[in-house]
Amino acid sequence: MKINVFRTQCKEGARVFFDGDITCTGTVRKISKDGSRALVCFDNGDVSWKEYFMIDFIED
Numbered sequence: 001m002k003i004n005v006f007r008t009q010c011k012e013g014a015r016v017f018f019d020g021d022i023t024c025t026g027t028v029r030k031i032s033k034d035g036s037r038a039l040v041c042f043d044n045g046d047v048s049w050k051e052y053f054m055i056d057f058i059e060d
Contacts, residue, residue, distance in 0.1 A: 015058040
């Protein structure tokens with residue numbers, strides 16, 4: 001069920017941080033077909049797929 005919530009709440013362009021580290025921020029570029037992972041482009045230039053439970057949304 002959590003995967004379905006992630007798929008509907010996480011949109012491309014959302015700002016996120018990784019593994020509880022607010023200094024490791026990035027932007028979601030794509031959601032996997034099964035909705036369990038997001039392709040994140042980090043501010044330091046790294047781009048990688050991250051599992052939904054490893055990222056948190058940055059509130060506006």
